Amino acid sequence: MPDLTLGLNQLDRGEAASADRLLRLVYAELRRIAASRMSRETGSHTLQPTLLVHDAWLRLAGTRNWNWRNRAHFYGAAAEAMRRILIDRARRRRAQRRGGGQAPVTLDGLDPAAPAFDDDRWLALDEALEKLAAEDPAKARFVRLRFFAGLSLEEAALASGISPATAKRWWAFSRAWLFEEMRGP
Amino acid sequence: MSSSLARQEALFHAALDLAKTARAGFLARECGDDPVLRARIERLLAAHEKSADTLEPPLSISAAESAPLPASIEVPGTRIGRYTLVEKIGEGGCGSVWLAEQDDFGRRRVALKLVKLGMDTADVIARFEAERQALARMDHPHIAKVFDAGATGTGRPYFVMELVRGIRLTDYCDQQACPLAERLRLFIDVCHAVQHAHQKGVIHRDLKPSNILVALHDGTAVPQVIDFGIAKATHGRLGGEARATAFDQFVGTPAYVSPEQADASERDIDTRSDVYSLGVLLYELTTGGTPFAAETLAQAGLGEMRRLICEVDPPRASQRLEQLEPARLAAIATARRTTSRQLLAAVRGDLDWITLRGLEKNRSRRYQTAASLAADVQRHLRHEPVEASPPRAAYLLGKLVRRHRAMFAAAAIVALALLGTAIVSLRLALAARTAERRAESEATAANQMVEFLQRDLLAPDTPEQTPVWDLRWRTMLDRADASLEGRFAGKPLAEATLRETLAASYRALGDHPAEVTQLARAFALRRQAGPPDQPPSFETQSRLAAALDATGRFVDAERHARTALAAQRRLAGPERPETLRTMQVLASILWNQGRLREAAALHKQTFDLRERVLGRDHPETLASMQELAQAYRGYGELISAQHWGRRVLEAKTRVLGPEHPATIIALNGLGMTQRALGQLDDAESLHRRALDLRRRLLGPEHPDTLISQTNLAFVFQDQARYEEAGRLDRETLEVKRRTLGSDHASTLNSLSILAIITLAQGRAAEAVALHESVLATRRRTLGPEHPETINSLHLLAIALRENDRIGDATSLFAEALALRRRVLGPQHPDTLRTQEEFGRARLLAGEFAAALELLTDVLAAREQPSPRAWRTAAVRSEVGAALAGLQRFELAERHLHAAHHGLLHADDPIPPAQAAIVRITATRLAQLYRQWNKPAQAERWERLATTEPTAAR
Numbered sequence A: 001m002p003d004l005t006l007g008l009n010q011l012d013r014g015e016a017a018s019a020d021r022l023l024r025l026v027y028a029e030l031r032r033i034a035a036s037r038m039s040r041e042t043g044s045h046t047l048q049p050t051l052l053v054h055d056a057w058l059r060l061a062g063t064r065n066w067n068w069r070n071r072a073h074f075y076g077a078a079a080e081a082m083r084r085i086l087i088d089r090a091r092r093r094r095a096q097r098r099g100g101g102q103a104p105v106t107l108d109g110l111d112p113a114a115p116a117f118d119d120d121r122w123l124a125l126d127e128a129l130e131k132l133a134a135e136d137p138a139k140a141r142f143v144r145l146r147f148f149a150g151l152s153l154e155e156a157a158l159a160s161g162i163s164p165a166t167a168k169r170w171w172a173f174s175r176a177w178l179f180e181e182m183r184g185p
Numbered sequence B: 001m002s003s004s005l006a007r008q009e010a011l012f013h014a015a016l017d018l019a020k021t022a023r024a025g026f027l028a029r030e031c032g033d034d035p036v037l038r039a040r041i042e043r044l045l046a047a048h049e050k051s052a053d054t055l056e057p058p059l060s061i062s063a064a065e066s067a068p069l070p071a072s073i074e075v076p077g078t079r080i081g082r083y084t085l086v087e088k089i090g091e092g093g094c095g096s097v098w099l100a101e102q103d104d105f106g107r108r109r110v111a112l113k114l115v116k117l118g119m120d121t122a123d124v125i126a127r128f129e130a131e132r133q134a135l136a137r138m139d140h141p142h143i144a145k146v147f148d149a150g151a152t153g154t155g156r157p158y159f160v161m162e163l164v165r166g167i168r169l170t171d172y173c174d175q176q177a178c179p180l181a182e183r184l185r186l187f188i189d190v191c192h193a194v195q196h197a198h199q200k201g202v203i204h205r206d207l208k209p210s211n212i213l214v215a216l217h218d219g220t221a222v223p224q225v226i227d228f229g230i231a232k233a234t235h236g237r238l239g240g241e242a243r244a245t246a247f248d249q250f251v252g253t254p255a256y257v258s259p260e261q262a263d264a265s266e267r268d269i270d271t272r273s274d275v276y277s278l279g280v281l282l283y284e285l286t287t288g289g290t291p292f293a294a295e296t297l298a299q300a301g302l303g304e305m306r307r308l309i310c311e312v313d314p315p316r317a318s319q320r321l322e323q324l325e326p327a328r329l330a331a332i333a334t335a336r337r338t339t340s341r342q343l344l345a346a347v348r349g350d351l352d353w354i355t356l357r358g359l360e361k362n363r364s365r366r367y368q369t370a371a372s373l374a375a376d377v378q379r380h381l382r383h384e385p386v387e388a389s390p391p392r393a394a395y396l397l398g399k400l401v402r403r404h405r406a407m408f409a410a411a412a413i414v415a416l417a418l419l420g421t422a423i424v425s426l427r428l429a430l431a432a433r434t435a436e437r438r439a440e441s442e443a444t445a446a447n448q449m450v451e452f453l454q455r456d457l458l459a460p461d462t463p464e465q466t467p468v469w470d471l472r473w474r475t476m477l478d479r480a481d482a483s484l485e486g487r488f489a490g491k492p493l494a495e496a497t498l499r500e501t502l503a504a505s506y507r508a509l510g511d512h513p514a515e516v517t518q519l520a521r522a523f524a525l526r527r528q529a530g531p532p533d534q535p536p537s538f539e540t541q542s543r544l545a546a547a548l549d550a551t552g553r554f555v556d557a558e559r560h561a562r563t564a565l566a567a568q569r570r571l572a573g574p575e576r577p578e579t580l581r582t583m584q585v586l587a588s589i590l591w592n593q594g595r596l597r598e599a600a601a602l603h604k605q606t607f608d609l610r611e612r613v614l615g616r617d618h619p620e621t622l623a624s625m626q627e628l629a630q631a632y633r634g635y636g637e638l639i640s641a642q643h644w645g646r647r648v649l650e651a652k653t654r655v656l657g658p659e660h661p662a663t664i665i666a667l668n669g670l671g672m673t674q675r676a677l678g679q680l681d682d683a684e685s686l687h688r689r690a691l692d693l694r695r696r697l698l699g700p701e702h703p704d705t706l707i708s709q710t711n712l713a714f715v716f717q718d719q720a721r722y723e724e725a726g727r728l729d730r731e732t733l734e735v736k737r738r739t740l741g742s743d744h745a746s747t748l749n750s751l752s753i754l755a756i757i758t759l760a761q762g763r764a765a766e767a768v769a770l771h772e773s774v775l776a777t778r779r780r781t782l783g784p785e786h787p788e789t790i791n792s793l794h795l796l797a798i799a800l801r802e803n804d805r806i807g808d809a810t811s812l813f814a815e816a817l818a819l820r821r822r823v824l825g826p827q828h829p830d831t832l833r834t835q836e837e838f839g840r841a842r843l844l845a846g847e848f849a850a851a852l853e854l855l856t857d858v859l860a861a862r863e864q865p866s867p868r869a870w871r872t873a874a875v876r877s878e879v880g881a882a883l884a885g886l887q888r889f890e891l892a893e894r895h896l897h898a899a900h901h902g903l904l905h906a907d908d909p910i911p912p913a914q915a916a917i918v919r920i921t922a923t924r925l926a927q928l929y930r931q932w933n934k935p936a937q938a939e940r941w942e943r944l945a946t947t948e949p950t951a952a953r
Helices: A004-012 A017-040 A049-062 A068-098 A117-134 A137-148 A151-160 A164-183 B004-017 B022-028 B035-054 B121-137 B167-177 B180-199 B230-234 B269-286 B296-309 B317-323 B326-334 B340-346 B350-358 B371-379 B393-419 B419-439 B442-456 B471-485 B492-509 B512-529 B536-552 B554-571 B575-594 B596-613 B619-635 B636-657 B662-674 B681-699 B703-718 B724-739 B745-760 B764-781 B787-802 B806-823 B829-844 B848-863 B869-885 B890-905 B916-931 B935-946
Strands: B083-092 B096-101 B108-115 B147-151 B157-164 B211-218 B220-227
Touching: A017 A068, A017 B662, A068 A117, A068 A137, A068 A151, A117 A137, A117 A164, A117 B890, A137 A164, A151 A164, A164 B004, B004 B022, B004 B035, B083 B108, B083 B393, B083 B935, B121 B147, B121 B157, B157 B230, B167 B180, B167 B211, B167 B269, B167 B890, B180 B220, B180 B269, B180 B340, B180 B371, B269 B317, B269 B350, B269 B371, B296 B636, B317 B326, B317 B340, B317 B350, B326 B340, B340 B350, B340 B596, B350 B371, B471 B764, B492 B512, B492 B536, B512 B536, B536 B554, B536 B575, B554 B575, B575 B596, B575 B619, B596 B619, B619 B636, B619 B662, B636 B662, B662 B703, B681 B703, B703 B724, B703 B745, B724 B745, B745 B764, B745 B787, B764 B787, B787 B806, B787 B829, B806 B829, B829 B848, B829 B869, B869 B916, B890 B916, B916 B935
Parallel strands: none
Antiparallel strands: B083 B096, B096 B108, B108 B157, B147 B157, B211 B220
């Protein structure tokens, strides 16, 4: 088991390198859990990223009572890791589709449950989020927590250090903004 | 973009707060000279409306973790569709309930249920529409009608229902202190209501006290079931399996939900699911609590919750009451206007069985309809015999006969031996004459003969009479074998039957090669005697497969088992008990070949079939359950092993009694699991219990007593109590040498264990000598490729390594590993154990690359099933050491840190005998930092390595 303790403790002490390290840890852990699920749950090729993220948290953090600060770091990393997994996969599958090959069931097996979110939609969302990040990085982070780490409004607010009321406004605005952005000019 | 995001956002929110009609004016004012900005905000506002439905995160989150949703914005006077809200009358997990007035229906008063945000409104409504016709057909005095459904302006679904002014059933009963009989009468009303709905094709799916309200009509309590059709409409909106795994998709309320509904993979819910919920309700009305407490389920986490609901049997209602604190029991009795004693007496018996039948995990064994459940409760009230019966009654009736056959049929000849040689020959002669007299119907004769032998001569049902095995009987058996030769010329089936009996006796003695010989002969006799497709000959073949399995001839064993199984399935039927026995044999063969998954799956399949065909308390079902527990243990899924182990121990204790041999096997099995889990105190007490029982019941020299003695020695060894372990094992060894001879497999086992203990005590040279002698004997008696022989090789290699004879150790490890890979397969736990020990030898020899290669595989294999086990961390520590040796410092550091952390926070405690691994890992870290030239960190770890292993916490 990768040592999350170290990653989180160093974050607390403000060591810059460990954010990246934490991300790598979480990324590896997510892929590992996903892979082991895939090999065990034969017949089911869909997994819920959110559950994966939560499982990863439980497994990495163990039974300790981490405070929300640690947790926020973790979920930030988890959202980014999950984003990479989902987006990479969407890109790969799209490339394969364009190349005429049949899309294989990938190891990640991360099928977001909502049918509305196909590969193209994920990619469009990610692109729009990039643009939002350029203008308002805090909101983009907040939205990523919601979309990729599956946090509720309340949790995402806590992890972003804003009040629930602000979170609600951020969410309404960002969502409309992204929607508009994704629809294209 | 011309205008800043902040300005856009401010305008967006300002406009959003206004009524729609006021927005245009507001924006015209604010963005007067900037038409681009104004268009942008308008687009954002439009996007806001659409995005609320279409751009929600598709990832759901567990309800347990998510915070409550924002409070609703509805207030009295709010108009929703044709309804005006009057007053909020309830607030629940899935929304709020309002008293409302219907505008166009003579201001009819209705209950309006507003579903919480976050539901896919269109889908909910569509589901409701699909159900509407069925709902409309329901017309029953105890069912509150659902009139309508729709969506609010903000997109929340709502349902309109007949207004019921009542309180929940359980509260009503407690407030009125209803006696048990009255509660049961109300319950019957509820059952009839549910039955009515079922007849109209509506399943409730969320029956629970808060959905069953009691109102008083003219002083009479009238229960009304509400919310029919709502659970279905508001759940499973995506229908897919993935969504159903989240908490918020848990259809129903955990404490009341049926196993098939709790099981995420089970999409096929029928009316019997409601019957289960009614069973829970009956249990609650009777005992004051649900079979599984809501708090327990809430704390359990989703997986554990499912396991509880799907696998764990709740205590009988009367047991539940007995387990309560006296004060609590008294309170529950008072609420039923009775005393504790009277309540217990009233519940014990019929109500126990009725609730159990309602709560059957397997719905095909549940009451099939709500009406039949009601009818049984009615019978109970009328003091008529109920349909439900104690699950073990059937078994108890046939128990004596079955015990003779199933447990002890094997030992017929041995029992003869007890009576002395004279009687043996007399009986055999008698048996032979019996056979001869009935030459025409030989098969019948043979059957009668065996029955006679088994039933009349063998009655070791009381343990005191269980024979004590020793060498004398071996001689007797051989003599019996010889006496069969030539006596049954022309009576092949009679001879086959007797040889089968002999084989069983050899089996009981542990002489499997002799058993194989007898069964092979019996099988051949049967095939030549009768038509080729005779079922009995396949039963013999199945037993032959089991015997071959026991001698380690797995390939032959599997071939016979598969042939027999195919034939039995075809000729006798796929669910016949004998077919299922062959499945168990095949599973064992697969297991011994290291095909663990296949084996475990087959055991599970056998268990499920037996549970269904024979009943859950049948001894063979229990035997399957035992196998399943063992399979999980061997597989490393120790928590499952523990669960099944406890379950089988409970069932056997209940059904067979606490002193039955099979119950003691269960004690033993659970003891081994607890030991593997590091629960050494518990393991010790289980093995002690088994040992005491066996000493008392079977005598100190019985093979089973010796097995218990060995198991206890193992626990001592883990506890680093080597003296006691050695003493116990030497005692065992002496008895075995005397009774079984020095070359017997079981004797060698004890000798091998003695060698292990000796090694643990640090006397490596002595251990080497002991292992060498065991290995030599095993090679001679079992052959070089028998798993036990290879195990000796493995143990000898370890002893050599610990004796610093690394070169010798390496070549033996290589040999053992190659053999295990070939015989057991590369993923077999034993193979991996050899690979791990081999890796450690390589490490000691300084061959780091070779060590790394060996250990990486082991780590991968351990990590998957048990990432938080100390053994996994221990291998990781070895991997780290190998990496450090290869100067791959960063990776080594990561592994060693993780290993150290993993060891300190392992799910299973490290046994004292292995505790040194924590310090070793700290030392490895220190060495790593020395090599890496990081003296400060090196010193820190050196300090940690010299202090207590837990100091680093």
